[in-house]
Amino acid sequence: GNSVTQMEGPVTLSEEAFLTINCTYTATGYPSLFWYVQYPGEGLQLLLKATKADDKGSNKGFEATYRKETTSFHLEKGSVQVSDSAVYFCAFVVGNAGNMLTFGGGTRLMVKP
């Protein structure tokens, strides 16, 4: 079946450190891949997405590359800030519009000054 595996948190980093949050997926079909972010007390926001192999999604300094050969979509940022502290969800959707998102368990990131 469909599933997403994310590294368990919390991930604690100092400001300006390099961030990697691993995400691998198992999908029946050709998925589109997403990273969502949930800031404290808020709902989900789309952070970035990629719809085909080798695509790179990027936003707010975050990047993730669609790796079909390794079924991965790891999230990276070169220099994190305190304001990046949030929960990050990897997710995918397969097929046409109308299919629901399959989410990973979420990874909490805490950035200390």
Place this chain on the structure above:
Amino acid sequence: GAVVSQHPSRVICKSGTSVKIECRSLDFQATTMFWYRQVPKQSLMLMATSNEGSKATYEQGVEKDKFLINHASLTLSTLTVTSAHPEDSSFYICSARPPSGGKGQTQYFGPGTRLLVL
């Protein structure tokens, strides 16, 4: 961008009562809306898919008689938690997708509703 609202943002109720949560797409029409529940360890679990003008499709393990979903219009879906119990306390999030379709179409999420059942 597309905006989805939820109301209320937070609700506290007594055990045994019913609570209705509204999800609205403010600037687009959504033939399909989704209801998620945030469970321990922060993961999101899909509860049901709400289709305008037809019955909702529930995921396995979700009691359709307990979690009533109505999608009465192209901009409104409601989730009613009937006879709520403390174990129903959670964060409920809805999402909606604009009808333009296509692979990789973005879903837009509401801000969520925090339900606490005493």
